Amino acid sequence: MRIFFLAAAFTICLMAQPNSLPTLYVTGDSTANNTGHSGWGDPLADYFDPAKINVVNRARAGRSARTFFTEGLWESVRAALKPGDTVLIEFGHNDGGPVDTDRARGDLPGIGEETSLVTLPGGQPETVHTFGWYLRKFIADSKAAGATPILLSPTVRNIWTNGHVEREMGHFSEWDAQVAKAEGVLFLDHTNAIADRFEAMGEAAVKPLFPGDHTHTNPDGADINASLAVAALKGANSPLAALLSAKGKAVQPYPTRLHTEPASLHLPVPQNPNLPTLFLIGDSTVRNGRGDGANGQWGWGEPLVDLFDPAKINVVNRAVGGLSSRTYLTQGHWDRVVAMLKPGDFVLMQFGHNDAGPLDDQARARGTIRGIGEETREIDNPITKQHEVVHTYGWYLRQFIAGARAKGATPIVCSPIPRKIWTDGKIERSQDYAVWAAQVAQAERTGFIDLNARIAARYDALGPEKVEPLFGDPHTHTSRAGAELNAQVVVEGLKALPDNPLGQYMK
Numbered sequence: 103m104r105i106f107f108l109a110a111a112f113t114i115c116l117m118a119q120p121n122s123l124p125t126l127y128v129t130g131d132s133t134a135n136n137t138g139h140s141g142w143g144d145p146l147a148d149y150f151d152p153a154k155i156n157v158v159n160r161a162r163a164g165r166s167a168r169t170f171f172t173e174g175l176w177e178s179v180r181a182a183l184k185p186g187d188t189v190l191i192e193f194g195h196n197d198g199g200p201v202d203t204d205r206a207r208g209d210l211p212g213i214g215e216e217t218s219l220v221t222l223p224g225g226q227p228e229t230v231h232t233f234g235w236y237l238r239k240f241i242a243d244s245k246a247a248g249a250t251p252i253l254l255s256p257t258v259r260n261i262w263t264n265g266h267v268e269r270e271m272g273h274f275s276e277w278d279a280q281v282a283k284a285e286g287v288l289f290l291d292h293t294n295a296i297a298d299r300f301e302a303m304g305e306a307a308v309k310p311l312f313p314g315d316h317t318h319t320n321p322d323g324a325d326i327n328a329s330l331a332v333a334a335l336k337g338a339n340s341p342l343a344a345l346l347s348a349k350g351k352a353v354q355p356y357p358t359r360l361h362t363e364p365a366s367l368h369l370p371v372p373q374n375p376n377l378p379t380l381f382l383i384g385d386s387t388v389r390n391g392r393g394d395g396a397n398g399q400w401g402w403g404e405p406l407v408d409l410f411d412p413a414k415i416n417v418v419n420r421a422v423g424g425l426s427s428r429t430y431l432t433q434g435h436w437d438r439v440v441a442m443l444k445p446g447d448f449v450l451m452q453f454g455h456n457d458a459g460p461l462d463d464q465a466r467a468r469g470t471i472r473g474i475g476e477e478t479r480e481i482d483n484p485i486t487k488q489h490e491v492v493h494t495y496g497w498y499l500r501q502f503i504a505g506a507r508a509k510g511a512t513p514i515v516c517s518p519i520p521r522k523i524w525t526d527g528k529i530e531r532s533q534d535y536a537v538w539a540a541q542v543a544q545a546e547r548t549g550f551i552d553l554n555a556r557i558a559a560r561y562d563a564l565g566p567e568k569v570e571p572l573f574g575d576p577h578t579h580t581s582r583a584g585a586e587l588n589a590q591v592v593v594e595g596l597k598a599l600p601d602n603p604l605g606q607y608m609k
Contacts, residue, residue, distance in 0.1 A: 125156040126342065127179055129170065129240070130192040132163035132318060133257040133327070140320050142257065142327035143190075149332045149350035155342075166207040167193040167236035172228070176240060185248030188342060190331070191240050192292065193233075194256035194274030195317060201230050209233040213277050213284075233274065237281045252340070253282045255293040257319075257327050258300060260312040266368065266392065267300045267308070269293060290334035295356040296327055298371070329353050337375070357442045368392040372416040372442060379416040380604065381439050381511075382406070383430060383502065384452040386423030387519050390579060393419055399574035400585035402519070402592060408609075409593050415607035418442075426468040427453035427498035432490070436502060445510030448604060450592075451502050452553065454518030454535030455578065457495050470495040474538045474545075495535065499542045512603060514549035515539050516595070519588055520558040522577040524566060529558040549603070551595030557588055 128134050128143035135141040143159035150157050160179050162170065170176050170193070179189065199208035202220035206228075210216055213234020220230055237253060244251035255275035261268040269275075275293050282289035300308045311323030319327065333356035336343045346353075357371045370393075372379045382388055388403040390396055395404075403419035410417045420439050422430065430436055430453065439449070459469040462481040471477050474496020483490045499515060506513040517536035520529050536554035543550035561569045572584030580588060596604050 123154065123156050124186040124188065124345075125158055125182075125184075126150065127183075127187065127189045128157070128159045128161050128192075129176070129179060129189060130161035130254075131165050131170075131195050132161075133195055134161035134192060135159050136163055136318055136324075138321065140318060140324050142319075142324045142331060144328075145321070145325040146328040146331060148325075149328060149347055149353065150342075150345055151347045151350075154345040161192075164196065164205070164207075165193075166196040166199070166209060167233055167240075168197065168209045168230065169205075169207045171236050171239060176243070180243045180247065183244060183247035183249045187244075187247070187249040189240065189244045189249055189251045190254055191237065191251060192254035192256060193236075194271060194278075197233050197274065198272050209236060211273070213237075213281050233277055234281045237278070238285060241281070241285050241287055250287075252288045252290060252335075253278045254290045254331065254334070255279070258293055258296040260308060260316040262305045264394070265301075265305070266394075267297050267305070269297045269368065288338055288340060290331065290338060291356070292327075292331055292334055294371075295330040295334050297368075298356075299326060299330060330356060369420055369422070369438075370418050372418055373412075374416055377414065377416050378446045378448070378607070379418055379442070379444075380410065380448045380450060380607070381443070382417070382419045382421055382450050382452075383436070383439060384421035384516075385425055385430075385455050386421070386579060387455055388421035388452055389419045390423050395574075395582060397574065398581060399579035400582045402580070402585045402588035405582070405586040405589040406592055409589060410604075410607050411609050415604075421452075424456065424466070424468075426456040426459065426470055427495055427502075428457070428470045428492065429466075429468045431498055431501060432486075436505065440505050440509060443506065443509035443511045447506075447509070447511040449502065449506040449511055449513045450516065451499065451513065452516035452518055453499070454495070454532070454539065457535060461492050470498060472534065474499075474542050496538050496542045499539065500546060503542075503546050503548055512549070513546075514551065514596070514599070515543040516551045516592070517554040519553050519580075520561065522561070522569060522573050527562075529561045529569075531555060531558050549599045551592065551599070553588070553591060553595065556591050556595060560587065560591060 133141055134143035143161045147157035162175055196207050197209045201208045206222050210218055210230055210232040212232045214232050216232055218230045220228055222228055241251045255278045256271055259268050279289045311319050313320050332350050332353045336355035337357040355375045382403040387401050389401040390399045393404050403421055407417040422435055456468050457470040461469045464484050467483050467485045471494040473494045475494050477494055479492045481490055481492055503513040517539040523530045532554045540550055572580055574581040
């Protein structure tokens, strides 16, 4: 293994401040430490009270997790650690390169224990590990020193497609989250925090923050990234929040997911944690694609957002296309919502369109047992390769209801919207999932909106000719106009609930 020892002068320059205070170390690459204070690790110090904590930026340009370890940079941090310190660990931008050519700084992909013996360009042999192995090494060393390690997903590059900034730079965010969960340490979703801010600013406003390339920011961009690292710390309820300066205290928290989800989903989070939040959960009839009308098909959850006052409530559409009530639970989407729930929030749920599928087919394995009882079936899931106990449609709805109530939130059940199927001049009404949704809501004494019947009545009144343009496919997914009509019907249903619990938040 090659190890290059740091020059004494460099080490002295970066030494921690007096041992009476805890120290927050930043480790990473050039996105955290670059010339001209253009990495986020430098302005981070401004967000902390120097009378309470030292902030030391030990990140180094050009390094991957692997070379940060092999060049002795990590050893210099480890040797300085003391009980009560914290280490922010953020890598990824340089970890996907070649393992034995060019700069020879790439790791093996993944988080396992695989190794590869390579010969470096200079002729030296080296055993290369996975990205996750190096993270675990940093975590173990930090814990052994009595310090607290925190993993951050990588910063965002200035790469845009159809108005959305890149969120998927390989699988590094996913691996960060997986390692953090396995090792019991905090994970900060730096990637989505930055991406959400950039998209709120817009592509034209973000471009000047990257004067040289699409990866490295100027000082203004570095300060934004630093502020969002603080926002994620606050959103995760890190004890570091008690050590912030006035500038740090002014930062709004960014709620961090329990573990990461595919960035392609671009699932939103509450923008103002001081307000109540209405969470929407469901399938593609509530949110299709990235919520941007993929293939001309819209879910009603997107236009519903515009019907509420953002100064009074957050409306967060966490529905995911292609899922049933079962797979919304088993894939962890419900856990991520529960992690963000707080007293006074609301959960509006609509499932059913995908629950009728097979329980254990090779394609999706997303079906639920028909009905609302306690029946179960054990399967070997061909998708997850795990043994699974499958429950009824009603059982999964009850899990969402109970989980919401346990966090002090109010659950509201919706029956699934109707399909565009005409019989004798009328839209067909659901005789199964709409009925079961109503039965669960009644048994659990929770709010219920019969969207199936309400929307079908609207379609009947309009007639086939006017209903046709309300759909973006043959019979299931609505167009934007159809989604807007359905959102209006949802609001009508909410207003009809006893005491109209969301009335004060509507426009």
